[in-house]
Amino acid sequence: MDAQKSSDVFDAASSYIRMEILKLLNVKGPLPYTEIMAAVNLDPVRDAGKFVYHLKSLIAAGLISLNEKEKKYNVTELGRMIVNFSRNIEEYIAVKKGKMFVRTSRFSIEEFNREKIVNSLVNEASVPYELAQEIAAEVEERLIKLGTKYLTAPLIREFVNSVLIEKKLEEYRHKLTRLGMPVYDVTQLFNFASEKKLNVNFIKEKAGEAVIKEYVLLNALPREVADAHLSGNIHLNGLTNWILAPNEVRHDIRFFLKKGFNSKPPKNFREALMVLRRVFYSFSREISEEQHFDMFNVFLAPYLVNASREEVKEALYQFLEDFNVLTIFNPPVNRLSLGLEFSIPKFLENVEAVTLNGEIKGVYGDYAQEANLLLDLIIDVALELINHHPLINPLLIFKVRDKDFQDNYSMLLKCHKLAVESSIPYFAFLNDNEAANYSSKGVKLTSSSDFWDVTLNAGNAGTVFINLPRIAYEAKGNDEQFKELLIKTMNLAAEALKVKKTYLNSALNKGLLPLLSKPLGNTFYYVKDNEVYTISFVGLNETAITHVGTGVNADEEALKFVINTLKIMVNEAANLSKKLDLRLLIAQLPSDEASTRLAKLDAEKYGQLTVRIQGSFEKPYYTDGTVLPASLKIPLENRIKIEAKIHNILESSSLPIYFETKRFNNIENLLKLSRNAKDKGVKFMFYTGDYSYCFNCSRIFPGILYKCLKCDTSDLLQIARTENMFTPLTLWAEAKRKDLENRICYALS
Structure with a gap:
């Protein structure tokens, strides 16, 4: 470029308006005459001549060009050089100033x-x-x-x-996109923790969770899946741990009894409990919701040989109390559940028994008396503990087999006494030789008796909830449209679970979950082939009301629709399992977050005239965990009958029966009710009431109280079951807490 040409270029760029035109085209790309003129704030009538002059000057200097066909101007390579040069000068001047x-x-x-x-x-x-x-x-x-x-x-x-x-x-x-929390949200988090009397760890955990949630939605999930969660078509349960940890693990405690855990194998009952306590707290870092010690009293039975009743009871008391004391003041993210047997299951009778010092001695059938004694002592200790404070953790799941109603009647009666006095027991009804276990939320893992241990060393790795009422709103009564939308939504849910499986496998293989992968340095502990992924749902009864016009309890047609919907889901889950190499399970599970979040989004989207909800329009929620809402006035016998029909399709379900604690005292009638529920097809159930605990005098009272009946203080903790677990009312979802008084409680005297 000669000096004259260079001078022409700088002369063309010397005008403020012409430089603005160059910068505009550099950023926006090709633009027509009118858009450029408007962008540089020139009047189309008054400044037309001036604007044409500026454009001709830039074209003549080779800084812009005109596409005659499209009638658009664009910056040239030389024009870009001038823009960059101008910016460098501006930067230099800015720095100097x-x-x-x-x-x-x-x-x-x-x-x-x-x-x-x-x-x-x-x-x-x-x-x-x-x-x-x-x-x-x-x-x-x-x-x-x-x-x-x-x-x-x-x-x-x-x-x-x-x-x-x-x-x-x-x-x-x-x-x-940068992940993090706005300053306002952090401030609100501090205020919430203070109001609910939570400690600083809660604040740190929630702040960290916010970052992980954003990362999962922005980077880990396919865009369509993330949008489905955000819009409310589905709900990813435990989004914080979606790419980090499985929801639950069901331990084979024999592994640790035989090898020890950061210790030698236990040589007595007390040491065995110490090992298991250490296992729970260590694994809590790698499991997001629940750990389960299945066949707890069976596998520990050999450790009662030569131990006195008092010694065993004292060790048990300390074991249960240690878990529970921490829980009351710092409600746990991670819960422990114990699977308890009334007798040695047939499939375990001839299995080699792990005994003191990790030695193999005899078979578990040899320790039936010790297993029965341990179960008896667990109930005794629980009955003693509830005199001082509510037993929130661990959770006691009693597996009741067909023969137990006759062979172990007295123990069953004692167990129901515990239910009357504390609402603690969960009851899982199984066949005599059925190899299965349940989590506290009702997820059932089962296998043949020949391979009974495939239900262990894994669990429910993740859950996605489907917003069934929204599908009904969109289908507008059209059965084919409903089925099409349901299958489409299930595919999105399965895709989300596939992402979770991929990330979990990666974390295990990379050693990011060192305990689940190789807790003792060589043996791989977590069995990927044993894990399941669950698709659940909310608002089944609300869906029937929207689609059919009546609730499940009011019309046979609504019940048929509900059953058909579940069968569609079960069949599609089987297809998706093969397609995605994913062990999918359809389950009816509780979730406060899913039921309230999805209902709120639907209320905002469809309005009060369309949505069918529980609670109020301002604080709505959908029925979760059961078909029938807890607030529905219906005879208990009818409630059990309807819920049992669902349990016959989905064995991973639960039935809570709320009772009036002050009018509930006939233990034998309660046992008859359990037998009746089991005979109708209920698979998993529990009786529950509400309680208040006084911090001042360390007493627990039935019902929701705000002043102690003994010492007159108002320093009380009110607890009731939500998501199948006792939780302080202050930590309940607000929509459910406000609707608590509408829940139907039965007088079972």
Whole structure:
């Protein structure tokens, strides 16, 4: 380029308006005459001649070109060079006048450097280097115009995202999203923790969870799946741990009794409990919801040989109390459940028994008397503990087999006494030789008696809830449309679970879950082939009301619709299991978060005239965990009959029976009720009431009280079951807490 040409270029760029036109075309790309004129604030009538002159000057200097066919102007390569040169000059002048500084995410203050934006775009969002330079230059120009001496990293990122959106580079913007919590949300978190009397660990955990949730939705899940969760078509349960940990694990405690755990194998009953306590707390870091010690009294029975009743009872008391004391003041994320047998199951009678010092001695059938004694002592200790405070943890799941109603009647009666006085027991009804176990939420894992242990060393790894009422709202009574939308939603749910499985496998293989993978350094503990992934749902009865016009209890047609819906889900789950190499299970599970979040989103989307909800329109929720709402006035016999029909299709279900604690005292009648429920087809159930615990006098009272009946203090903790577990009312979902008084409680005297 000769001197004359160079002079023409600088002369063309010397006008403020012409430089603005160059910058505009550099950012926006090709634009027509009218858009350029409007962007530089020139009047189409008054300034037409002036504007044409500016365009001709830029074309003559080779800084822009005109596409005659499209009638659009575009910046040339030479024009881009001039824009970049202009920005460099502006940056130099800005620095001379007063440098810009940045408060970074690394908690330091640094001088602004455009190249750091370039590096961030290239490294974090995989933006091509030349495009990154162009974006960074545009951002710098806008920041200079702010006239702010101190910038922040989040502010700069917002400007970068703004430029990316303007350039329609949405994929790059998506990758560049910074995870974190707004200052306001953190402040609210502090206020919430203070109000609910939670400790600082709660604040730290929730702040960290917010980041993980954003990461999962933005980066781990396919966009369609993430959108389905956010919009309310589905709900990913435990989003915080979706890519980090399984929901639950059912331990084979023989593994630790035989090998020990950071210790030698236990040589007596007390040491065995110490090992199991250590297992629970250590594994809590790698499991998000529940750990289960199945056949607890059977596998520990050999450790009662030569031990006195008093010694065993004392060790048990300390074991249960240790778990429970921590729970009352710091409600746990992780719960422990114990699977208890009334006798040695047939499939275990001839299995080699792990005994003191990890030695094999005899078979479990040899220790039937000790297993029965241990069960008896567990009930005794629980009855003693509830005199001082509610037993929130561990959770006691009694597996009642057909023969137990006759062979172990007295023990069953004692167990129901515990139910009357504390609501503690869960009852799982099994056939005599059925190899199965339940979690406290009702997820059943089963196998043939020949391979009974495949229900152990794994569990329910993850759950997605389907918003059934929304499908009904959209189907508008059309059966085919309902089925089509249901299957489509199930595919999204299964895809989310497939993502979870992929991340869990990666975490296990990389050693990010060291205890689940190799707790003792060599043997792989967690058995991937034994895990299941569950698809659950909310609002089954509300769905029937919307689609058929009546609730399940009021019309046979509604019940048929519900049963057909579940059969469709079971069949589709079988198809998806084969297609995705995923062991899928349809389950009817409770979830406060799913039932309240999905109902709230539907109320906002469809309005009061369309939605069918529980609670109020302002604080709505859908029925979860059961078919019939807890507030539905219906005879208990009818409730059991309807819920049993669902249990016959979905064995992973539960039936809570709420009773009036002050009018509930006939233990034999309660046992008859359990037998009746079992005969009708109920698989998993529990009786439950509400309780209040006085911190001042350490007494527990039936019912919801706000003043102690003994010492007159108001320092009380009110607890009731939600999500199948006793939880302080202060931690309940607000919609359910406000509707608690409408729950139907039965007088079972």
